[in-house]
Amino acid sequence: MICDNIAVNAAGHLTFAGYDTVELAEKYGTPLLLMDEERIRQNVRTYKQAMADFFPAGSVPEFASKAFSCKQIYRIMAQEGIDIDVVSSGELYTALAAGFPAENCFFHGNNKTDADLRFAMDSGVGYIVVDSFWELDALDEIAADKGITQKILLRITPGIDPHTNQKINTGSVDSKFGVTLENGQAEVFVREALAKQHLQLCGYHCHVGSQVFDSEVFCDAARIMLQFVAEMQVQYNYLPTMLNLGGGFGVRYLEKQPTVDYRARIKEVADCVREVCAALSIPMPRIMMEPGRSMVADAGMTLYTVGGVKEITGYKNYVSVDGGMTDNPRYALYEAPYTLMLASRADAPVDYTASVVGRCCESGDVIQPNVRLPRPERGDILAVLTTGAYNYSMSSNYNRVPRPPVVMLNAEGDYLAVKRETVEDICRLDV
Numbered sequence: 001m002i003c004d005n006i007a008v009n010a011a012g013h014l015t016f017a018g019y020d021t022v023e024l025a026e027k028y029g030t031p032l033l034l035m036d037e038e039r040i041r042q043n044v045r046t047y048k049q050a051m052a053d054f055f056p057a058g059s060v061p062e063f064a065s066k067a068f069s070c071k072q073i074y075r076i077m078a079q080e081g082i083d084i085d086v087v088s089s090g091e092l093y094t095a096l097a098a099g100f101p102a103e104n105c106f107f108h109g110n111n112k113t114d115a116d117l118r119f120a121m122d123s124g125v126g127y128i129v130v131d132s133f134w135e136l137d138a139l140d141e142i143a144a145d146k147g148i149t150q151k152i153l154l155r156i157t158p159g160i161d162p163h164t165n166q167k168i169n170t171g172s173v174d175s176k177f178g179v180t181l182e183n184g185q186a187e188v189f190v191r192e193a194l195a196k197q198h199l200q201l202c203g204y205h206c207h208v209g210s211q212v213f214d215s216e217v218f219c220d221a222a223r224i225m226l227q228f229v230a231e232m233q234v235q236y237n238y239l240p241t242m243l244n245l246g247g248g249f250g251v252r253y254l255e256k257q258p259t260v261d262y263r264a265r266i267k268e269v270a271d272c273v274r275e276v277c278a279a280l281s282i283p284m285p286r287i288m289m290e291p292g293r294s295m296v297a298d299a300g301m302t303l304y305t306v307g308g309v310k311e312i313t314g315y316k317n318y319v320s321v322d323g324g325m326t327d328n329p330r331y332a333l334y335e336a337p338y339t340l341m342l343a344s345r346a347d348a349p350v351d352y353t354a355s356v357v358g359r360c361c362e363s364g365d366v367i368q369p370n371v372r373l374p375r376p377e378r379g380d381i382l383a384v385l386t387t388g389a390y391n392y393s394m395s396s397n398y399n400r401v402p403r404p405p406v407v408m409l410n411a412e413g414d415y416l417a418v419k420r421e422t423v424e425d426i427c428r429l430d431v
């Protein structure tokens with residue numbers, strides 16, 4: 001199996017976190033997003049422990065909550081004692097509504113509005129990750145107006161392409177995020193930040209990409225950023241207390257993809273940071289990392305009910321399910337790969353090829369093309385694996401299709417974390 005929280009029981013049903021998925025589908029209906037709470041906690045603890053063991057004191061992971069945002073996930077992260085990254089007033093509001101401590105929130109985003117900045121500061125947000133010159137000016141003015149000093153990090157674009165692993169790649173310098181290092185703008189950014197009366201510069205932030213399988217990309221980012229730290233020390237006598245290397249470690253969506261040993265990869269990044277700091281004679285800053293996907297992806301599974309099978313003789317087979325791009329837009333957007341299984345007959349021979357499609361009025365509403373499955377029948381339960389990250393958070397109401405509920409599974413039982421949306425909910429804002 002692609003992940004050790006998935007198995008098949010004596011009834012031939014797929015199990016997830018030890019639960020019979022067919023029974024859960026009967027109990028809660030479909031489409032249904034299941035989340036394995038124990039797996040989330042294990043993923044978080046792996047990061048937290050590795051960062052505590054290998055990085056300087058005070059280095060903690062931040063959960064990039066864009067990957068999966070709802071009140072219960074923020075409660076879990078608060079209980080586990082890690083920080084979070086939020087990228088909108090909406091994510092921040094949800095975290096605070098769940099009781100997540102504001103001082104442990106890092107607020108990102110390339111275009112925070114004045115209203116966002118005011119809300120964040122009124123809430124007592126820990127750090128604002130400043131993305132641009134105009135944000136620096138706006139933030140300082142608002143902080144002055146409020147009579148506070150706001151802690152900030154500066155988002156710097158180190159110019160690394162995570163997929164080719166080439167440094168100073170124009171593609172990644174050409175980004176809407178952060179301020180470019182290569183052309184000297186980052187240096188001006190630091191000078192301006194240090195001159196602001198109402199902002200306290202605590203360090204730098206960078207993020208190189210997503211679904212990255214090795215540590216080399218993070219080591220490259222660390223090298224470039226630490227070199228910058230050393231240069232800024234010489235130039236402005238400024239040393240950051242914190243360096244945030246961003247998120248991005250990959251997860252296994254397909255059997256043929258590797259399993260990432262996060263602890264081992266983090267140790268490699270730490271070794272690199274230590275070496276580079278020693279070579280540059282600078283103290284090691286607290287290192288932060290911001291994983292989103294790798295904390296929640298393998299904790300998720302989506303269940304659908306099969307509506308029917310359309311066989312275009314001599315051409316292709318389509319299996320239609322009762323969800324689609326509204327609860328999982330990732331194939332439509334990125335041609336993202338997924339592993340699918342027939343949950344209600346998981347022990348049946350896999351002898352059929354079909355494209356699994358959703359119910360939206362759009363040909364692009366494909367969950368996954370050309371999957372191998374037992375031939376499904378109307379009423380079968382179909383599972384899409386590894387849907388914990390960027391599925392619920394990117395869901396929509398296209399065609400006024402309600403969002404599925406989120407059911408958490410732990411050792412004590414199964415419980416609703418997010419209720420099923422209704423058509424009345426969808427009409428709520430219509431005048």
Ligand code: LLP
Pocket residue numbers: 064067085108207209210211246247248249290291292293294330389390
């Ligand atoms: N930090 C920053 C500043 C980010 O922009 C991101 C992701 C993360 C952390 C978390 O990265 P992760 O560990 O999850 O790879 N919607 C896309 C993914 C977009 C990622 C955007 N930024 C998807 O469904 O694959």
